[in-house]
Amino acid sequence: MTEHAPRSAIVIGAGHNGLACAAYLAKAGLSVTVLEASDRVGGAAVTREFTPGYRVSAGAHLLHALDEGVRRDLALERYGLRMAAEDLYTIALDPGGQWLSIADGALGGPGALDADRVSMAKHHRQMSRFARILDGIGDRRPPRLGTQNWRDLLALGRLGLDIRRLGTEDMREFLRIAGINIFDVLEERFESALLKAALAIDGTLGAMLGPRSNNSVFIALHRCNQGRDWALPSGGMGTVSVALDGAARAAGARIRTKTRVAAIRMDFDRACGVTLEDGETLDADVIVSNADPKTTFERLLGARHLEAGFANRIHHLRTRGCVAKLHLALDGPPRFTGLDADQRGQRLLIAPDPETVEHAFNHAKYGEHSERPVMEISVPSVFDDTLAPPGHHVLSANVQWAPYDLKGGWSEAAKQGFTERCLDSLEACAPGLREQVLANELLTPVDLENEFGMSGGHWHHVELALDSFFMLRPVPGAARYSTPVPGLYLCGAGSHPGGGVSGRPGRNAARAVLADRGRQ
Ligand SMILES: Cc1cc2nc3c(=O)[nH]c(=O)nc-3n(C[C@H](O)[C@H](O)[C@H](O)COP(=O)(O)OP(=O)(O)OC[C@H]3O[C@@H](n4cnc5c(N)ncnc54)[C@H](O)[C@@H]3O)c2cc1C
Known part of the structure; x- marks a missing residue:
């Protein structure tokens, strides 16, 4: 248990949910650093050129889920969001x-x-x-x-x-x-x-x-x-992410692209920081992962930090895009x-x-x-x-x-x-x-996995179904954004209420971090 409310947070991944989470946390006064593996923000909500002169929303292409509260709270229009x-x-x-x-x-x-x-x-x-x-x-x-x-x-x-x-x-x-x-x-x-x-x-x-x-x-x-x-x-789905990036930066968050997290570090039983691919280490009171649950727990944290039953549930998540x-x-x-x-x-x-x-x-x-x-x-x-x-x-x-597994x-x-x-x-x-x-x-889902870092190239990070929804998403024990590991939270599509460019998992996760203040 830390003796104080968290003052700093690291968000792993600048997908649109990671950015939304970072913006809410920074607005609440936390010192926030976002670490994104790719050279641009947005994850699967991105616009890019696929052949010279032609740009497209390379992942999500139709906006239909964006939460009105997120749009309003973060004043996304001020940061460039417009509809064509x-x-x-x-x-x-x-x-x-x-x-x-x-x-x-x-x-x-x-x-x-x-x-x-x-x-x-x-x-x-x-x-x-x-x-x-x-x-x-x-x-x-x-x-x-x-x-x-x-x-x-x-x-x-x-x-x-x-x-x-x-x-x-x-x-x-x-x-x-x-x-x-x-x-x-x-x-x-x-x-x-x-x-x-x-x-x-x-x-x-x-x-x-x-x-x-x-x-x-x-x-x-x-x-x-x-x-x-x-x-x-207007300008493709990347405009949503660019607007979230603008809102997060305006609230004081630092956003580093081309910065891949290699591991989540532990101090006894508590997540306390990350190690980057180049060996640099960063500390924070709270680590919030926008990476999918399998990546977060199996690749970044390691099953040895988890109770066997929980590790088993994560291992069996359905992530076949x-x-x-x-x-x-x-x-x-x-x-x-x-x-x-x-x-x-x-x-x-x-x-x-x-x-x-x-x-x-x-x-x-x-x-x-x-x-x-x-x-x-x-x-x-x-x-x-x-x-x-x-x-x-x-x-x-x-x-x-x-x-995925053709x-x-x-x-x-x-x-x-x-x-x-x-x-x-x-x-x-x-x-x-x-x-x-x-x-x-x-x-293909394999290309989507490689480009956006989502296990299995899965739209929802984890199959969306009644057995993985609400109090069961992604698995019992991690369904409230907090996880069995103190100090470690989830904020991506693998969390409630699932995928789509909504900003909801990111916003809800930030609220969870703030609500848990003093109980960390
Ligand atoms: C083909 C396809 C089409 C879709 N079409 C639509 C659509 O039309 N409309 C719609 O609403 N939704 C659509 N979706 C769903 C939507 O795109 C996703 O649910 C949503 O983008 C997930 O957002 P996210 O922020 O939770 O995660 P992501 O967008 O997956 O972002 C996660 C971020 O974490 C980063 N990351 C991962 N590991 C690390 C690490 N170790 N270190 C640093 N960074 C890391 C990744 O690079 C990525 O930027 C589609 C999805 C797919 C795959």
Whole structure:
């Protein structure tokens, strides 16, 4: 036990959550140093040039989860955050031009069926109500189970009350569907295969599961909870991180890039500092890690400092990433069949029917990539002319499924093969696109791991599922940002409430450090 409240903190990693955490801690008066391995801040929330003259959001590409409180508290607009486009909606593409749009529960486009309109409005209203429950708990430090502490009891009571407030009918439905698969729920509710496939993507994006897997409703709720509206930051996702960096520096934090932490140092049973790759040592009262939990505990701390059961739980965390990122430089706007110029800039999906989405996932179970990948596409240059030369465009796609542990490995030939499969799907919906491609880049989960330092290249650092959420995320014993090691905290996507560019794990972790003052 230290005898004083912490006065200094080291944050390992300048991902957007590390930066948010640093800004809150520095604003509270702590002396904060952020150490980032890469030569730039932002982690997977970054903009970079992938071929001369063409810039893209290299990890996260659509902003939909940024916490309003974080944005306001840290005055991110003052540090350059601007939107090139807001209120984007979803368009499910169709090779025959029978696309459909989904905007706030309203269906549009030639592919929308009248039979689905009322069901869609009801589905949207209900999922939004359910998602607000997750939204509420995402804002808080999870309570401890099994204590008589009034704060923990109050937090659990609030959760129960939020569910009870749904009313009998919605409460029953929430309890019925929250843990099951989205395929069955969509079959009960809708006619259109294209609509069901679009909604199935929301239940699977970023996770190693298919529409018929349990937890897919939960993933859809997690996205829906984050789904304030789809937006494109001006200058790409890196603008969010640059704004957080500005807020943290203005509050007094020091941020060092090209500074990799090799180890977390211990003083008896307490984390007391870090050793850098070049051997330099730094001390602080509190160490907060934005690196994923496996990296933090296994590589930086070492299992010998952990109780066996906890070390075992960390070792078995599921961190097998499955999303690849495809970037294309195009010599003109992609001509998606049936879409006008403005519609090309919306959130576009390629998934013809739910069975195709399920089949695309099946490959990943056996260490293969999908033969007909499903995609979430953004063409940000439609609204943002800073990303490509005049008249030219960049296309960015999240592509599923591309398992981290591909059988035979992600050789150049395997990457080329998967890129071709992606181009086939794109060409079917945008004839002539292949001819427009000037350069391409495919980032597999292995590339994402190497570039962003996230174990397995996983979107959420750790698989997001009911067994790793809230009081269980990433594992019991480290679910409240504090860990079994005094003085060591987590603040990244592997912590509650999970991944996405939200800033919430970072902000919540800073609050936890401050709340624990005097008890360290
Ligand atoms: C392909 C892909 C697409 C995505 N698309 C979206 C999207 O469209 N919208 C969305 O909201 N979310 C999306 N996400 C999720 C989102 O990008 C992540 O959940 C989020 O960026 C995680 O932020 P973080 O700050 O917690 O961690 P990270 O961004 O992973 O940052 C961690 C930082 O720690 C640093 N670090 C690690 N180890 C060390 C060390 N030893 N020493 C020093 N520094 C270290 C890393 O270099 C990195 O900068 C996507 C993710 C992926 C992989």
